[in-house]
């Protein structure tokens with residue numbers, strides 16, 4: 001795959017890519033959401049109204065547990081690093097309050113959303129001890145029958161669990177485990193403060209666990225970590241293929257030292273530049289695609305035995321904060337510090353990041369929401385375009401015109417003009433009926449999609 005080009009337009013694109021911070025887990029990016037939490041009664045009303053409007057839709061329940069034992073230096077997730085278990089206990093007590101409050105809101109509106117999927121993320125949702133996890137499961141089971149969910153997944157830090165704990169999770173209804181593998185090279189692991197020999201993964205993925213989680217194993221890996229090069233990353237990806245997980249999330253390392261200053265502790269001169277990152281990504285992508293995986297969306301790969309592969313072929317995939325997911329649900333309700341909820345095409349919200357604020361609001365019997373966005377019609381159109389380009393590398397213009405009753409080439413005259421730079425580079429093809437991202441354009445799908453973002457261009 002051709003990546004390094006020496007012409008002016010391609011260099012402009014790379015430069016723009018480097019300064020483009022958006023990964024589009026939702027549109028608009030939360031930096032541009034339009035409401036703060038001054039009036040919490042209004043927030044609660046929007047929340048209720050939105051859920052009522054979505055009575056017939058399916059929902060995912062997301063729970064964020066922020067604690068981790070040590071800080072991985074690349075990490076940009078919302079975490080609280082602590083070895084003091086009383087911090088976890090205290091957080092769980094407030095999380096239970098939030099869950100109880102959600103339950104009483106559903107009582108007030110006289111119905112429970114149809115929760116078909118649950119995801120436990122973090123931080124490290126594996127941190128709570130079994131006796132505390134039992135209580136969490138008991139609280140969550142008030143929302144749905146946890147043993148008959150479509151997907152009930154948990155993020156696993158392989159350094160902190162053994163086979164028996166994973167078996168325990170399975171006994172509680174969890175049917176999908178997502179392992180933070182990141183990188184196998186020992187030198188890279190040292191540089192990111194995450195020493196995790198491959199033996200750990202072997203120890204976890206025993207025949208018994210593979211049988212319990214048949215078609216239920218995800219790996220997270222990252223390209224762009226310090227010390228990665230084409231040689232060691234090839235070894236890592238080959239090892240990953242040998243483990244044959246069902247789904248792989250191939251993250252580009254996101255650098256945001258302003259908000260995550262611990263990233264400065266990684267050796268700067270060892271961090272791959274933008275061109276090398278793209279080459280690493282292409283290398284991994286080619287290896288995976290030649291070994292029974294299909295690319296599903298910008299940064300996900302699915303085994304051809306996985307149900308996501310069927311959904312990919314049927315154009316049913318969805319993309320959200322959890323990555324590429326089955327098209328089973330549209331909406332998300334999030335609980336725990338920093339978690340995000342999404343009532344599609346209508347209302348987005350995020351809980352506060354601050355523990356003190358989280359505790360204070362819950363003690364006052366208020367939803368701990370700090371920031372939210374009520375979608376305009378224009379937001380809905382652009383969200384759909386960005387979703388489609390990023391997930392399918394394709395836009396059916398006729399479908400957008402029909403759904404939103406507009407003339408695409410008139411409405412998006414400026415945007416179409418802007419994306420011609422990518423057309424010149426043979427990264428996409430524009431016609432009256434469709435936009436198709438081709439060749440190495442897929443590597444820049446986020447950037448191409450961002451040309452339809454009115455918030456960034458106005459920022």
Ligand SMILES: C[S@@+](CC[C@H](N)C(=O)[O-])C[C@H]1O[C@@H](n2cnc3c(N)ncnc32)[C@H](O)[C@@H]1O
Pocket residue numbers: 068074075076077121122123124125155156157158179180181182220221222251252253254255
């Ligand atoms: C909440 S974390 C994973 C859960 C678990 N704590 C672990 O580390 O195994 C979710 C995933 O986000 C990804 N991630 C975290 N920070 C990242 C960054 N700066 N750039 C790209 N991916 C990142 C990692 O691949 C990680 O596995």
Ligand code: SF4
Pocket residue numbers: 067068070071072075076077079122123124157180
């Ligand atoms: S990658 Fe996982 S374990 Fe490491 S700091 Fe982030 S959330 Fe915690």
